[in-house]
Amino acid sequence: MRSAKDFFRPLAVGAPDPVREVPFRPSRMIHFFDPGNEKMAAKVPSLAPKADVLLGNLEDAVQADRKEAARAGLVRIAKATDFGETQLWTRINSLDSPWALDDLLTLVTEIGHKLDVVMVPKVEDAADIHYVDRLLAQLEAKAGLTRPVLVHAILETATGVANVEEIAGASPRMQGMSLGPADLAASRRMKTTRVGGGHPGYLVRQDPNPEGDELPRATYQQDLWHYTIARMVDACAAYGILPYYGPFGDIRDTTACEDQFRNAFLLGCVGAWSLHPVQIDIAKRVFSPEPADVAWARKVIDAMGDGTGAVMIDGKMQDDATVKQCHVVVELAEALAARDPELAKAYAAAEKE
Numbered sequence: 064m065r066s067a068k069d070f071f072r073p074l075a076v077g078a079p080d081p082v083r084e085v086p087f088r089p090s091r092m093i094h095f096f097d098p099g100n101e102k103m104a105a106k107v108p109s110l111a112p113k114a115d116v117l118l119g120n121l122e123d124a125v126q127a128d129r130k131e132a133a134r135a136g137l138v139r140i141a142k143a144t145d146f147g148e149t150q151l152w153t154r155i156n157s158l159d160s161p162w163a164l165d166d167l168l169t170l171v172t173e174i175g176h177k178l179d180v181v182m183v184p185k186v187e188d189a190a191d192i193h194y195v196d197r198l199l200a201q202l203e204a205k206a207g208l209t210r211p212v213l214v215h216a217i218l219e220t221a222t223g224v225a226n227v228e229e230i231a232g233a234s235p236r237m238q239g240m241s242l243g244p245a246d247l248a249a250s251r252r253m254k255t256t257r258v259g260g261g262h263p264g265y266l267v268r269q270d271p272n273p274e275g276d277e278l279p280r281a282t283y284q285q286d287l288w289h290y291t292i293a294r295m296v297d298a299c300a301a302y303g304i305l306p307y308y309g310p311f312g313d314i315r316d317t318t319a320c321e322d323q324f325r326n327a328f329l330l331g332c333v334g335a336w337s338l339h340p341v342q343i344d345i346a347k348r349v350f351s352p353e354p355a356d357v358a359w360a361r362k363v364i365d366a367m368g369d370g371t372g373a374v375m376i377d378g379k380m381q382d383d384a385t386v387k388q389c390h391v392v393v394e395l396a397e398a399l400a401a402r403d404p405e406l407a408k409a410y411a412a413a414e415k416e
C-alpha cells in the first residue's frame with residue numbers, strides 16, 4: 064500500500080497526474096452496447112446526444128469467439144464518432160480472462176484520449192485495482208495521454224462485497240462502483256435467476272389473526288439488494304467516489320425497472336446501467352431530482368440563512384442537518400441542469416410556482 068504522501072504520485076514516468084477529486088459529469092445512465100454488433104454499433108451516433116455515458120461492453124454478453132471483433136469495433140467506433148459531452152466508457156474482460164490484458168493494451172494506446180473510464184468486472188480486492196492502476200499508468204505514458212483514464216469497479220462477488228471499502232479507496236483513479244446483481248447472486252449462491260429487481264418469494268408476512276380465523280395475511284415484498292447497495296453507497300461516500308445501481312434485466316418491465324432505479328437513487332446512487340434504449344429515458348427521469356423537490360430545497364436553503372438554527376416551513380422542522388440534505392439535492396440539480404437545458408427549464412418553472 065502506498066503511503067499517504069505518495070498516493071497522488073503518477074505510477075509511471077510520463078503518466079499524467081492522478082485526479083484529486085472525481086470530476087462530476089452527468090452519468091445518470093451508463094448505456095451498454097456491444098461494439099461488435101453491427102445493429103447496435105449503428106445506433107451509437109444517434110444515442111450519443113441522449114445518453115450521459117456510452118459504454119462499449121467487451122465482457123459478459125459478448126460471445127467468446129466475438130471478443131476480438133468487439134474490441135476492434137470499439138476502436139473503430141471511438142475513432143469515427145464525435146461524442147460531444149457524452150462520456151465514453153468501456154467494460155473490459157475480467158482480470159482472470161485471456162482478454163483483459165489485450166483489452167487494456169489496445170484501448171488505451173489506440174483510443175485512450177477518448178476513453179473516460181474503464182469499468183473492471185468482478186473486482187475482489189484492492190490488489191485488483193493496483194494491478195490495473197499501474198498498467199494504465201504505463202500505457203498512458205506510452206500513449207502520451209495528458210489526462211488519466213479513471214477506473215470503475217463492479218461489485219459482483221461475495222469477496223468484493225467483503226472488501227468494498229478497500230476497493231473504494233485503492234487508488235485516486237477510482238471513479239465509482241456499480242452493483243452487479245447477476246454475478247453477485249451466483250457468487251453468493253442466492254437462489255434467484257433474475258438480473259436485479261425484487262423477487263416475490265423474498266417477503267415478510269403479517270402475523271396470524273389472534274382470533275384464529277382464516278383471514279388472509281398480508282405479505283410485503285422486501286428488497287433483495289438493499290444491504291449491498293447501502294454498503295456500496297457508504298463505501299463510495301467515505302472515499303469520495305460515485306455509486307451506481309447496475310443492470311435491470313427484465314427489459315419489458317419498465318415499471319419495475321423504474322422502481323429499482325428509484326430505490327437506488329433515493330439510497331444515494333447517481334445512476335444505473337441501461338441495457339436497451341428504452342431504459343435510457345427511465346434513468347434520465349429517475350436520477351434527475353424532481354423539479355418540486357428542487358424548489359422545496361431552495362426554499363429551505365433561503366429560509367435557513369447561515370444554515371444554523373431551526374425554523375418551521377409548511378409545518379416541517381428544518382435545521383442544520385436538513386439544510387445539508389437540501390444542498391445535496393440543489394447541487395445535483397444545478398450540475399445536471401448545466402448540461403441539460405430541458406431540465407434547467409423545468410427547474411426554473413417549478414421555482415415560479
Ligand SMILES: CC(C)(COP(=O)(O)OP(=O)(O)OC[C@H]1O[C@@H](n2cnc3c(N)ncnc32)[C@H](O)[C@@H]1OP(=O)(O)O)[C@@H](O)C(=O)NCCC(=O)NCCSC(=O)C[C@H](O)C(=O)O
Pocket residue numbers: 094095096097102103104106120123124217219242243244245246247258309310314337338339340
Ligand atoms: C437485451 C437485448 C439482447 C435485446 O436486444 P433485441 O432483442 O435486439 O431488442 P429489440 O428488438 O427491442 O431492439 C430494438 C433495436 O434496438 C437495438 N438495440 C437493442 N439493445 C441495444 C443497445 N443496448 N444499444 C443500442 N441498440 C440496441 C437492436 O439492435 C434493435 O435494432 P434494430 O433492429 O435496428 O431496430 C439487447 O438489448 C442487448 O444485448 N443489450 C445489452 C446487454 C448487455 O450489455 N448485457 C451485459 C450487461 S448486464 C451484465 O453484464 C450483468 C452484470 O454484470 C451482473 O453481474 O449483474
Ligand SMILES: [Mg+2]
Pocket residue numbers: 123184219243245246
Ligand atoms: Mg457481471
